[in-house]
Amino acid sequence: MDEQLVKEIISVWPATPKAPAETVVKFYGQPNEATVNRLTWYYNGPWKRAVVFKEEIPHDFPRAAR
Structure with missing residues (x-):
């Protein structure tokens, strides 16, 4: 996968999924597949x-944050 393309895709992601995406790229290298999501x-x-998604999913465990 083209490194520049992956950087462009991640650059428009919200901060919450962007940080783990950058971490996984640093650890495992460029992904085998990349889409905008x-x-x-x-x-x-x-x-x-292993998949990193752009969509943020709230995790309310063990209860919702206040």
Whole structure:
């Protein structure tokens, strides 16, 4: 995957998913697939695939934040 394209895709993501996306790219290198909504790596480490999504999903566990 083209490094510049991945940087352009991540640059317009919100801050919350942008930080982990940059961290995963630094650790595993360029993704095998990149779209405007997600980055995907295949067979990196013990996983069949790893995906970082642009969409922010609230996690209210064990309860909602105040």
